[in-house]
Amino acid sequence: MTSAENFNEVPAHVWPRNTARQEDGVITIAGVPLPEIAEEYGTPVFVVDEDDFRSRCQDMAKAFGGGDNVHYASKAFLSKTIARWVDEEGLNLDVASIGELSIALAADFPAGRITAHGNNKSADFLRTCVREGVSHIVLDSEQELELLDLIAAREGKVQEVLIRVKPGIEAHTHEFIATSHEDQKFGFSLASGSAFGAARAAINAENLKLVGLHCHVGSQVFDADGFSLAAERVLGLVSRIHAELDAESLSILDLGGGYGIAYTAAEEPLNVAAVAQDLIAKVSEHAASLGIDTPQLMVEPGRAIAGPSTVTVYEVGTIKDVHVDDDKTRRYISVDGGMSDNIRPALYGSEYDARVVSRFVDGESTASRVVGSHCESGDILINDEQYPADIRTGDLLALAATGAYCYAMSSRYNQFTRPAVVAVRAGQIKPMLRRETLEDLLALEV
Amino acid sequence: MTSAENFNEVPAHVWPRNTARQEDGVITIAGVPLPEIAEEYGTPVFVVDEDDFRSRCQDMAKAFGGGDNVHYASKAFLSKTIARWVDEEGLNLDVASIGELSIALAADFPAGRITAHGNNKSADFLRTCVREGVSHIVLDSEQELELLDLIAAREGKVQEVLIRVKPGIEAHTHEFIATSHEDQKFGFSLASGSAFGAARAAINAENLKLVGLHCHVGSQVFDADGFSLAAERVLGLVSRIHAELDAESLSILDLGGGYGIAYTAAEEPLNVAAVAQDLIAKVSEHAASLGIDTPQLMVEPGRAIAGPSTVTVYEVGTIKDVHVDDDKTRRYISVDGGMSDNIRPALYGSEYDARVVSRFVDGESTASRVVGSHCESGDILINDEQYPADIRTGDLLALAATGAYCYAMSSRYNQFTRPAVVAVRAGQIKPMLRRETLEDLLALEV
Known part of the structure; x- marks a missing residue:
């Protein structure tokens, strides 16, 4: 107080x-x-x-081994100026609607550094993503997987995709903004096997290329163990996909956002540099123990940069x-x-x-x-x-x-x-x- | 369900x-x-x-003895079309910001049938109200009372005002939308005497004319007793003002809004006609028992008309x-x-x-x-x-x-x-x- x-x-x-x-x-x-x-x-x-915003972009890029590994989650706050700053700082960008995509493109943000999210992406949004050449689309449902394959085929393209996995972890945060437990709208369940099924479907889809997996443990997370536990579980799925499916290497492990910031004097922000160092080491160790290549670790801070x-x-x-x-x-x-x-x-x-x-x-x-x-x-x-x-x-x-x-x-x-x-x-x-x-x-x- | x-x-x-x-x-x-x-x-x-909206305007007017006694609370939903419908149905209009006032005026809603609300009205809003000739401004704080007196003086006008009273009644509804208990931002406390003090100040202010009292017991109210209890308490204050102050008749008793509607099949909307009949009778009886004139009863439904x-x-x-x-x-x-x-x-x-x-x-x-x-x-x-x-x-x-x-x-x-x-x-x-x-x-x- x-x-x-x-x-x-x-x-x-x-x-x-x-x-x-x-x-x-x-x-x-x-x-x-x-x-x-x-x-x-x-x-x-x-x-x-402005320098605060830019410096947090730089901190994130440094912590996670380069701006390519950090996607600014534009839902936190987006305007053309913000998109330009993110671009100039070398970060990538997440969008979750055709509106967010439009603002990014209006600011000349390179589509090849944009990832698309959402539980209910419209056909219009997906089509625009494919046409403009966004780097990745994060698949959230079987219906979307089929629709995107169709759209990509019509556009004569092969679209790189990630699959959003629910690792079944509930971050300690406000009920309304926790997003990694099973009973929620996003992603494919790891436990039930539906995430594995989605991976198989994506690998078999002619116009999709599965390049990695995605998960998100929550918002305003202060307990860093959630990230590493989620990473371990998702790596287990990567390993299973490699073992059982005719998969090319899934090179990307996207752990989403949720890095807690201090809103009041009594709070301490999550130490992102320390968490990143720990996460990178753990992911590397765990991949080695599973006998798979260490994936490229990606994160999606929004609040931790803009807030x-x-x-x-x-x-x-x-x-x-x-x-x-x-x-x-x-x-x-x-x-x-x-x-x-x-x-x-x-x-x-x-x-x-x-x-x-x-x-x-x-x-x-x-x-x-x-x-x-x-x-x-x-x-x-x-x-x-x-x-x-x-x-x-x-x-x-x-x-x-x-x-x-x-x-x-x-x-x-x-x-x-x-x-x-x-x-x-x-x-x-x-x-x-x-x-x-x-x-x-x-x-x-x- | x-x-x-x-x-x-x-x-x-x-x-x-x-x-x-x-x-x-x-x-x-x-x-x-x-x-x-x-x-x-x-x-x-x-x-x-449209006919549903208009018919509810008509129902309210009928229940409360005429459109002059019913103010549509524009915060529920306002556009120029809505303002025109309200005007055509003969109801009055409540506004709670310069934005709401501007839309009403843009729709040629007569200023003389507009009442202005708000816990923190800007000087700009108050000035525009006075200039345009809104019928009543509902005073919410001592500071506002002084400011409005000053503004009215500068504009060379005497502004009719109501005083918002907290009658200390907490309607049975969601905590965030109950507005009649003491620990909230709106109005003057009846219990502490600050409402009486405000009435005295308004009566003494050269460029204000106190014409009535206002209270509001909450939102989505289904227990009609709250309205009549509030009315009784506020009438008590009217009686005290008449007895102790050199007051002209306070002719208006505005009981605000809060008439509950059915959002689900299991809910029953408040029977407005029955509540109105009961309220009008009780107010009349209570006024008689206090030896004061029966005031003009006004209400401010928003949700009950637009919802x-x-x-x-x-x-x-x-x-x-x-x-x-x-x-x-x-x-x-x-x-x-x-x-x-x-x-x-x-x-x-x-x-x-x-x-x-x-x-x-x-x-x-x-x-x-x-x-x-x-x-x-x-x-x-x-x-x-x-x-x-x-x-x-x-x-x-x-x-x-x-x-x-x-x-x-x-x-x-x-x-x-x-x-x-x-x-x-x-x-x-x-x-x-x-x-x-x-x-x-x-x-x-x-």
Whole structure:
């Protein structure tokens, strides 16, 4: 829990790497004072520390032996600028819809470095993937396997594919975002043999080339053992495929994403470098023990790259002290956004770190709740923290680590217009996505 | 729970009033076959039964003694067409942001029949309300009261206001959408005396005219006692204000919304006519017993008008049988939308009634889950139902009662494009909002 005493200290492991506080208390990112951005672009506004984002791409590439082994999961946050950064940093890209693919291609991201995901890919999406020449399509069902084989045949191509395997591991994380247990929509079960069956079907399909296997253990994972256990199980399947089927080498082992980041000062992000080193060693050992070649290990971080790079700056509005029970009052601090720009607290119970970024505050410790401006009482951004009592209307309050699944899941609930997104680097502001206008709200009217 | 045996029977209390099934099994709304709409507008598509929507406006007006007493809560779903229907049916309109106000004004909805809500109204929103001449602004905090008085003074106007009171009643409903207990962001506490204080301040403010009180007991309320208890408590405050303050008559008692609708066959909607009759009688009696004039009773239904009018039609994609445990298999039925067009199941655990609308199905009963196409395992639309086993890829599956808080909260998660919204009436299709395109996804790029 944030305490009022250390409220002016910005936790470095949660905030963007180029965050600093000036002597006057104003917080800067990459040398740009956040109040300056709020003034120019209005609030709420998403501020992306470009060098933070790029440095996490570099860290991932270094940890996993090169950018070719790291796919940025674009569902976390995608715009043309983001696609260009990922390209320039030499990473590959994951897309999970024709919309994500379209944005990547509009940014001239090379299709040959794109992998396609999804439990229910449309024929249109698959066809576009094949035509544009995406490197891999991750097969998720028998129906898709047959459909893709047909589409590839029509296009006169052989499409490289991975098979998504459910290794039966349930990561310790929020129920709604765990994705590796059996009772879920993604992938083929390893235990039931359906993953093996899919591999055989893919090998036999004339216009598909099976080049590897894929699995994903969950989101916001902090227990690294899940990754290595999943890797071991999937390697066992690779070994069985080699032994029983007339398979060329399955050279790729894609372990998906899920690398946990720190949303609050109390959390510690997963040490990706250490996890990668351990994983690479274990995969190599286990492959050797199975008598198979060590596969190319791939990962798909989204949140771990985009999440910590970004803060959302709000302006504080109404402040209200609410009597909760006989000996408790709670201060409700309203900000000018809410569940339309960050649904995660309402949806997952997610926690965030918030700081006043326009000045020092040092009032007495007060039980506080940060709420949005939507006409819904569940519109809560920060449920229960101790904040200084001198936070006041007009202050700029920023939530950190909002780079993933905030703008990406944003809505126009209550006809709120989407905030602007700007990048900052070396003292410069570069707008990425403009703020929506009231005119935009009418753009779809027929 | 839906059973496979009655899967072809469409529950009339959940689906739009003009729903019918043809002899060939195709479901029509207002005489328009849903497959025809899917063919022309693609899927997913929202289909609004215009006469259903209008008839619920009429029912509400009749129940509460006239359209002037009924404010449609536009946060449930708003477009220019909706605003026009509400206007034509003689109802008033609630808005909770400058965006909602702008759409209403763009549809030429008379400002004099608009009420403004919100816990953190921007100065811009308040100013526009005053300038345009909205009938009432519902005051939610002391700060707002002072700000509005200032704004009204600058505009040379006296603004009629209500005060939002927390009567301290917690409706039996989902925690996230109950809004009448004390520990929440909206309103002034009755128990602590802050509501009385606000009334005094409003009466003393030179450019405000206090004309009534407002409260809201929650969402999806099925226990009508909550409304009358809230009314009694708020009337008590009216009586105290009359006794202790130099007040003109507070003529309005606005009891907000929350009238529960049936989302599933097992639920029964609140009988609004009966509740209204009871409420009107109780308010009148209680006012008499307090020796005050019977106030004008107002209500603010959103969901109860928009919700049942609309269905979302999806196309079934991938179907997958997943081994859950030793003796259980679950069928995963994927559709081509999901949490981007309906976040309510993921956000509130909401349930829905789904039917195949393109033909009869009559297979064996199968434990089924309807999931969306998003890259997230929590992307579930219907968690656990028994459906016939012969639902297949290409079938059109529709969810009913999606008129409220679905399109209104829609996102572009995974860069999905928003569905089209069409109205149907007397055999005709009238497009309301066009489907978003891949080009739209790039419209905000700078």
